[in-house]
Amino acid sequence: MDEEAIMYLVFCAIVPVLIIANLGAFGGGIWSxxxxxxxxxxxxxxxxxxxxxxxxxxxxxxxxxxxFQPFKDYKITKGQDAVIKNINGLxxxxxxxxxxxxxxxxxxxxxxxxxxxKQVQAIDAWEKMVMSVKFAFKFHVxxxxxxxQIVRDELEGKRSYQEFEMSKxxxxxxxxxxxxxxxxxxxxxxxxxxxxxxxxxxxxxxxxYFETTAVGVSEKSALDALAAQVKQLQVAxxxxxxxxxxxxxxxxxxxxRYSFMLPVDFNExxxxxxxxx
Amino acid sequence: MDNRLFxxxxxxxxxxxxxxxxxxISSLLPVYKIIFLIIGIFFSCLALSVxxxxxxITPVFRQRKRDIVxxxxxxxxxxxxxxxxxxxxxxxxxxxxxxxxxLYRSGTEMTDEEKLNFSTQLTKLxxxxxxxxxxxxxxxIMNKDNYINTIRSNAxxxxxxxxxxxxxxxxxxAVHRARGKASMWQTMLDNVRKTTxxxxxxxxxxxxxxxxxxxxxxxxxxxxxEVMSGIAAVFGVQPSVITGQDILxxxxxxxxxxxxxxxxxxxxxxxxxxxxx
Numbered sequence: 001m002d003e004e005a006i007m008y009l010v011f012c013a014i015v016p017v018l019i020i021a022n023l024g025a026f027g028g029g030i031w032s033x034x035x036x037x038x039x040x041x042x043x044x045x046x047x048x049x050x051x052x053x054x055x056x057x058x059x060x061x062x063x064x065x066x067x068f069q070p071f072k073d074y075k076i077t078k079g080q081d082a083v084i085k086n087i088n089g090l091x092x093x094x095x096x097x098x099x100x101x102x103x104x105x106x107x108x109x110x111x112x113x114x115x116x117x118k119q120v121q122a123i124d125a126w127e128k129m130v131m132s133v134k135f136a137f138k139f140h141v142x143x144x145x146x147x148x149q150i151v152r153d154e155l156e157g158k159r160s161y162q163e164f165e166m167s168k169x170x171x172x173x174x175x176x177x178x179x180x181x182x183x184x185x186x187x188x189x190x191x192x193x194x195x196x197x198x199x200x201x202x203x204x205x206x207x208x209y210f211e212t213t214a215v216g217v218s219e220k221s222a223l224d225a226l227a228a229q230v231k232q233l234q235v236a237x238x239x240x241x242x243x244x245x246x247x248x249x250x251x252x253x254x255x256x257r258y259s260f261m262l263p264v265d266f267n268e269x270x271x272x273x274x275x276x277x
Numbered sequence: 278m279d280n281r282l283f284x285x286x287x288x289x290x291x292x293x294x295x296x297x298x299x300x301x302i303s304s305l306l307p308v309y310k311i312i313f314l315i316i317g318i319f320f321s322c323l324a325l326s327v328x329x330x331x332x333x334i335t336p337v338f339r340q341r342k343r344d345i346v347x348x349x350x351x352x353x354x355x356x357x358x359x360x361x362x363x364x365x366x367x368x369x370x371x372x373x374x375x376x377x378x379x380l381y382r383s384g385t386e387m388t389d390e391e392k393l394n395f396s397t398q399l400t401k402l403x404x405x406x407x408x409x410x411x412x413x414x415x416x417x418i419m420n421k422d423n424y425i426n427t428i429r430s431n432a433x434x435x436x437x438x439x440x441x442x443x444x445x446x447x448x449x450x451a452v453h454r455a456r457g458k459a460s461m462w463q464t465m466l467d468n469v470r471k472t473t474x475x476x477x478x479x480x481x482x483x484x485x486x487x488x489x490x491x492x493x494x495x496x497x498x499x500x501x502x503e504v505m506s507g508i509a510a511v512f513g514v515q516p517s518v519i520t521g522q523d524i525l526x527x528x529x530x531x532x533x534x535x536x537x538x539x540x541x542x543x544x545x546x547x548x549x550x551x552x553x554x
Binding site: 004005008009011012014015016018019022025026027031034035038039041042045046049050053057064065066067068069070071072073074075085087090092094116119120122123124126127130133134135136137138139140141142143144145202204206213215249250253258259260261262263264265266269 | 285289292293296297299300301303307308310311314315317318320321322324325326327328329330332333336343344345346347348349350351352353362364366371373383384385387389392393395396397403404406407408409410411412413414415416417418473475477482483484485486528529530531533534536
């Protein structure tokens with residue numbers, strides 16, 4: 001969860017906090033209880049929308065039967081998990097699947113042993129996956145370079161925090177070697193990343209996802225076929241040692257728009273997704 | 278100020294103001310206080326939703342129906358030169374160019390060292406550009422319509438020949454030959470329809486924005502040239518800008534699955550349904 005989301009939550013939580021702080025204004029009794037309940041409900045919604053909007057938003061649209069038309073001839077279903085296009089009575093349902101939506105890719109994290117073997121195996125695993133799938137799909141890698149100075153500052157901030165944690169762990173009366181070792185490893189990784197930037201390497205951000213399309217004579221049949229295809233993709237990609245997750249909600253809308261227009265810089269891309277660290 | 282932030286501040290301030298005023302007026306009946314509280318809470322929820330769903334808020338409140346239209350415009354149109362697609366986002370034009378990457382290598386014909394080199398090349402490719410670039414491997418169903426039509430007309434001609442030979446009392450050997458030919462074309466037709474043939478293509482996609490169409494187009498073309506030189510340098514191949522109707526294969530779902538394949542699939546599904554039923 002990024003800082004921006006937390007900021008939004010903190011600001012919006014002022015309303016329920018104000019209600020709780022002024023309970024006396026409701027005259028006590030049932031009205032105060034009702035006010036507390038409303039404040040609690042508000043807070044629950046705010047927390048749920050911040051941490052699990054991918055669950056809350058489709059739940060609301062599904063219950064109310066709300067669909068969206070992102071462009072002419074296209075429709076985002078009430079489950080918020082597919083985009084449908086109707087061409088002369090045929091329905092084309094498109095869904096998106098990801099395993100590392102907005103994962104941070106850094107060469108420094110790839111210094112572990114066996115990397116070469118992984119790189120060799122990756123090609124075979126990919127071809128095996130392609131051969132086992134008998135329907136149309138796309139695999140996208142959207143990459144963008146990050147500002148070197150910003151990444152460097154972020155990493156230095158992270159290193160300082162880990163060093164602070166380390167000093168706390170060392171000063172603790174019953175210092176645990178396992179914890180100290182873990183913090184030291186984190187510091188080493190961050191330091192390797194800083195060194196790589198110093199060595200001229202470009203820090204990159206990337207977004208990897210699958211897109212698949214199924215066809216049917218009705219919306220339901222197209223969606224059913226799409227669900228089956230997504231499952232097959234998940235099984236086929238298991239050989240690549242990655243877990244694929246279906247995209248729902250606003251991220252589906254964003255990825256669908258990427259079919260026609262890409263973000264122009266890192267900030268635009270970053271603001272659309274929750275960052276997985 | 279960012280439009281999203283402006284909306285957030287508006288909703289947040291309204292929510293807080295309503296709650297503050299409600300708890301501040303002591304003469305107000307508790308039932309009215311609760312009603313105003315609900316309105317304040319609603320604005321607080323709306324303020325939080327702005328973070329991810331600002332694109333929905335205006336259409337939802339303007340239309341107040343279940344099928345909400347975010348945009349009624351075409352998702353894109355092809356530029357007059359046919360080398361890019363254009364779309365409008367806000368007041369700006371966004372131009373997107375597609376670059377074909379002619380890679381025809383398979384892991385089955387590579388040694389481990391070559392596989393490692395290929396993986397390294399892919400990593401280099403992804404980090405070649407500073408700007409957002411989307412690399413895609415697309416597997417789509419081959420359009421065999423023309424091929425099937427040729428076989429179908431050959432099968433019809435052979436059947437016609439057979440029936441005319443039979444009706445004119447031609448020698449039995451000639452009839453047998455014509456029957457064999459008709460049978461061969463029919464078998465070929467059945468086999469071609471039975472199997473789904475897939476094609477794979479790799480391409481890169483870059484976008485650029487501009488206040489005018491030509492501005493967005495020229496910037497996108499410039500970026501595409503940068504990406505093309507990166508691809509050429511990494512893989513030693515000659516990438517090309519995709520033009521005309523070929524672009525549709527990458528943006529329109531119906532071009533992923535040809536109509537003939539769709540009808541065949543449906544006939545197959547119906548047959549399977551009959552057998553199972």
